[in-house]
Amino acid sequence: MAAIEGAFSFSVASVVEGVLQQHGNRSRELDFDARRAEEAAIRRYEAAVWLRKLVGVVGAKDLPAEPSEEEFRLGLRSGIILCNVLNKIQNGAVQKVVENPCEVIPDGAALSAYQYFENVRNFLVAVEEMGMPTFEASDLEQGGKSSRVVNCVLALKSYHEWKQTGGNGVWKFGGNVKTSSTSGKQFVRKNSEPFTSSLSRSTSANEKTLNGVCADKDFNRTPSSSLSMLVRAILSDKKPEEVPNLVESVLSKVMEEFEHHVSSKTDLKKANTRDSNISHGNKSVLKPSSPNVQIEQNNATPNRDHILQKNKTDDKESECRFMKHQMIVDQQHKDIKVLKQTLSTTKSGMQFMQMKFHEEIHNLGLHIHGLAHAASGYHRVLEENRKLYNQVQDLKGSIRVYCRVRPFLPGQFNYLSSVDHIEEGSITINTLAKNGKGRKSFNFNKVFGPSATQEEVFSDTRPLVRSVLDGYNVCIFAYGQTGSGKTFTMTGPKDLTETSQGVNYRALSDLFLLAEQRKDTFFYDVSVQMIEIYNEQVRDLLTTDGLTRRYPFAVYVPDASLVHVSSTSDVIDLMNIGQRNRAVGATALNDRSSRSHRRDLTSGNILRGCMHLVDLAGSERVDKSEVTGDRLKEAQHINRSLSALGDVISSLAQKNSHVPYRNSKLTQLLQDSLGGQAKTLMFVHISPEPDAIGETISTLKFAERVATVELGAARVNKDSADVKELREQIASLKAALARKDEEQVSIQQKPSGSPCNMRLSPLQPSLNARNVGLPSPNGLRKPMEDVGNIEVRGNSGLRPKKQSMDLDELLGNSPTWPPFSRRDQNNRDDDKEVGYDEWVDKLMVNKQDPNGNISDVFNQKCLSDSSKYYPEKPCGLLSPNNQFDVNTADDLDELNAGTSDSSEPDLLWQFNNSKLGSFSNGIGPKVVDKTYVKQDKSPELRTMIPKLGPSPLRKAVNGAGQVHSSQRIARPTTVIKRKMGSRK
Numbered sequence: 001m002a003a004i005e006g007a008f009s010f011s012v013a014s015v016v017e018g019v020l021q022q023h024g025n026r027s028r029e030l031d032f033d034a035r036r037a038e039e040a041a042i043r044r045y046e047a048a049v050w051l052r053k054l055v056g057v058v059g060a061k062d063l064p065a066e067p068s069e070e071e072f073r074l075g076l077r078s079g080i081i082l083c084n085v086l087n088k089i090q091n092g093a094v095q096k097v098v099e100n101p102c103e104v105i106p107d108g109a110a111l112s113a114y115q116y117f118e119n120v121r122n123f124l125v126a127v128e129e130m131g132m133p134t135f136e137a138s139d140l141e142q143g144g145k146s147s148r149v150v151n152c153v154l155a156l157k158s159y160h161e162w163k164q165t166g167g168n169g170v171w172k173f174g175g176n177v178k179t180s181s182t183s184g185k186q187f188v189r190k191n192s193e194p195f196t197s198s199l200s201r202s203t204s205a206n207e208k209t210l211n212g213v214c215a216d217k218d219f220n221r222t223p224s225s226s227l228s229m230l231v232r233a234i235l236s237d238k239k240p241e242e243v244p245n246l247v248e249s250v251l252s253k254v255m256e257e258f259e260h261h262v263s264s265k266t267d268l269k270k271a272n273t274r275d276s277n278i279s280h281g282n283k284s285v286l287k288p289s290s291p292n293v294q295i296e297q298n299n300a301t302p303n304r305d306h307i308l309q310k311n312k313t314d315d316k317e318s319e320c321r322f323m324k325h326q327m328i329v330d331q332q333h334k335d336i337k338v339l340k341q342t343l344s345t346t347k348s349g350m351q352f353m354q355m356k357f358h359e360e361i362h363n364l365g366l367h368i369h370g371l372a373h374a375a376s377g378y379h380r381v382l383e384e385n386r387k388l389y390n391q392v393q394d395l396k397g398s399i400r401v402y403c404r405v406r407p408f409l410p411g412q413f414n415y416l417s418s419v420d421h422i423e424e425g426s427i428t429i430n431t432l433a434k435n436g437k438g439r440k441s442f443n444f445n446k447v448f449g450p451s452a453t454q455e456e457v458f459s460d461t462r463p464l465v466r467s468v469l470d471g472y473n474v475c476i477f478a479y480g481q482t483g484s485g486k487t488f489t490m491t492g493p494k495d496l497t498e499t500s501q502g503v504n505y506r507a508l509s510d511l512f513l514l515a516e517q518r519k520d521t522f523f524y525d526v527s528v529q530m531i532e533i534y535n536e537q538v539r540d541l542l543t544t545d546g547l548t549r550r551y552p553f554a555v556y557v558p559d560a561s562l563v564h565v566s567s568t569s570d571v572i573d574l575m576n577i578g579q580r581n582r583a584v585g586a587t588a589l590n591d592r593s594s595r596s597h598r599r600d601l602t603s604g605n606i607l608r609g610c611m612h613l614v615d616l617a618g619s620e621r622v623d624k625s626e627v628t629g630d631r632l633k634e635a636q637h638i639n640r641s642l643s644a645l646g647d648v649i650s651s652l653a654q655k656n657s658h659v660p661y662r663n664s665k666l667t668q669l670l671q672d673s674l675g676g677q678a679k680t681l682m683f684v685h686i687s688p689e690p691d692a693i694g695e696t697i698s699t700l701k702f703a704e705r706v707a708t709v710e711l712g713a714a715r716v717n718k719d720s721a722d723v724k725e726l727r728e729q730i731a732s733l734k735a736a737l738a739r740k741d742e743e744q745v746s747i748q749q750k751p752s753g754s755p756c757n758m759r760l761s762p763l764q765p766s767l768n769a770r771n772v773g774l775p776s777p778n779g780l781r782k783p784m785e786d787v788g789n790i791e792v793r794g795n796s797g798l799r800p801k802k803q804s805m806d807l808d809e810l811l812g813n814s815p816t817w818p819p820f821s822r823r824d825q826n827n828r829d830d831d832k833e834v835g836y837d838e839w840v841d842k843l844m845v846n847k848q849d850p851n852g853n854i855s856d857v858f859n860q861k862c863l864s865d866s867s868k869y870y871p872e873k874p875c876g877l878l879s880p881n882n883q884f885d886v887n888t889a890d891d892l893d894e895l896n897a898g899t900s901d902s903s904e905p906d907l908l909w910q911f912n913n914s915k916l917g918s919f920s921n922g923i924g925p926k927v928v929d930k931t932y933v934k935q936d937k938s939p940e941l942r943t944m945i946p947k948l949g950p951s952p953l954r955k956a957v958n959g960a961g962q963v964h965s966s967q968r969i970a971r972p973t974t975v976i977k978r979k980m981g982s983r984k
Ligand SMILES: Nc1ncnc2c1ncn2[C@@H]1O[C@H](COP(=O)(O)OP(=O)(O)OP(=O)(O)O)[C@@H](O)[C@H]1O
Pocket: 405, 406, 407, 409, 450, 480, 481, 482, 483, 484, 485, 486, 487, 488, 489, 492, 493, 494, 616, 617, 618, 685
């Protein structure tokens, strides 16, 4: 701004002059030099007066009071006055003052170098040191500029006056005090030029001094006062009426110039910036656009430099700022470009991704489709594999094991299940469920989780159940600790509904359903019995309410009734009765046996199947149960029978030749199912509670062992037409033999008149009890088909070792067998006179008319010596001495019960009552059938068994107390029943 102000003040003067010139106001007459001279004279006078005053008139004799310029220079040329004055102001400022040797130094005469140099130089050095305006020594020469000398003297004067007034602050030339310092060194030196600088630079030095002064606003007073003098001079000769116009003109011109100057400055600045952008260091940046500015530049070069310098600095700063801004803007532009680029890249990337995504989705869809297809194929293959695996298992006769996990019971919250996870055929248990460590996996044919429904469980059991109707023996038993859900699986919950029915109900219902579907092809007979083993005794659950006494068609298990059923509702009735009869808390085993035989209506073949449905007692160990008394005894029995079961399983698994079936009633009853080439399924149950983990693990281990047992391929109990024919041939032979024997007996007995004696024909020995039904010595069961029309039945499953026989055996060539039990052995011992007393064979030869009635009876024979088994009871069967002995109904029951098949009902149901009557017409000894007696008391329930009456055997023995062998020839098929054999 100082530069602008400086430039402005000069401009104003120029402008005023210009205005005056424009107004043609004697401008040419104006003598600026005179004005300047006048002004200089005034100043010179002022200086001279002050010098004279300080050094005295004597001392300043060469300096007049109003000297001309020349006089002034000459007066001071020696430097003595100046030095003395200075010493007066600042004592000792000039150390040495050389007094003038010559009184007068003529103008133009050269001063001695010494004088010249010494005084003036000392003065100038001192003045410079004091920070005062200086001058050149040449200014004191002729033609020199005295104005600078005047200026210096006036500065000294000002300083002197400042000192005299107290020297407060900092002296500043012009009279302004800036600081309080009084030190000479504190003079503010506005412009200094070393004395040693070139004398030729006097002009520029003057200009510098002037500029330096101009830079000081106080100095403006000089041009201002000059300006005002100028204005006064101009206005002095003007008429009053001209003054306003003139002033107005001057002012408007000044304003115009000012505005022009400002805009020029701005343009200049811009140009500077531009130029400096183009070329740094270009010195000719200022291009004045107006003559005024040009003047300004010409007249004030130092100021202009300063301004330029300042401008340069400002420009540099603004340039720097601009550059920065420019850089930022450029950077932002670049960033925006990059962003745009990125955006478009991202966009195209996104589009590409979208396209890829769609493509991927499409491919994924195809892949999933393929996978789904493969998965369905895989599942088909799995299913196929499962079937094949089951077939292999069936061929091997492996016991199937299904595992079922009970859900937590209502109220069992916050329990952590001991079951880690379940897969199709495996279950993993947390062995230390409490701290979550350790796992153990077990593999089974199938694993049902807690959420499995009764229907789901049964659906995997259905094929097995159905095979009963195809002539297989099936055993399904439930194993597991108390409360693990055995009864739930086999029977269902207490509040039974159709959906909650267990395997028992569903199995029998399914049998009826299938029977109904096949009724055009097959005729089915189904009978059931329910028993319970309690403390090693067998209980008949259907007897206590008298129901079974009315339907004691046959006995499968000793003392238990086999009840014919023909519909699901019959089954449900019986089940309910059985459940009611079952003593709560006294159950060791609850066995529901269902037997069926099927007759092929076209071929006449007969298939027999038997199904055991067993709900075992809880498997926990006695020592843990801490029970006493009856409960302890019960628990011990349970324990014993379950460990007997374990022993049987174990020896079957090891393929031992001897399997200890007889160690418990349980294993005796299950013998047919566990070793008799039956299809056996075990449901192993576990509880999910962590505190049952011990029992769970041992249960699963046992079950895994069971799964390894191979029973041999299950076989169909089939009587083919060929076998039937053979049977008939044998039967006719036997009948012929019997006739002959009969004739012989009647001849022999005529004298004694006994009605019961009967002799066997020569062929008969081959059919005697000892031979009939003897198994082969190697102990292997042979299929029924191989042996002709013969069925061999075991004794309650208690002792069956051999279950079939071949024709050779039948014909009497079999070696001795079986390895009798102690009781058998005793009986044998008792039977010395009889010999074949442990065999009871019932030979029944018959023909059946299309209605199922007996049309022709060839013969009947009973080879028996059951009195040796049960000496206390009479036996009505044929004794080894070819006579029919009296047998009791119980004996017969036991004989029949010795089978695991249902040929007895066949025999009985198809018996023609009318003919039976004739056969039993007091000929043979009477057999007392207690069951039958009771049955007669409730005849109304017989209607449950369509077309079939009570056992003809029992009926026959009912009235007479003894039964003749002929009474048993009451069925269309020929059946030889053996007391000790087991059935196939
Ligand atoms: N799968 C299941 N779903 C729902 N409840 C079940 C299931 N299994 C068992 N239960 C319930 O658990 C309880 C015990 O079951 P259940 O009586 O069948 O056990 P258990 O093994 O037969 O016992 P026990 O050895 O004493 O006869 C019953 O209340 C039964 O209803």
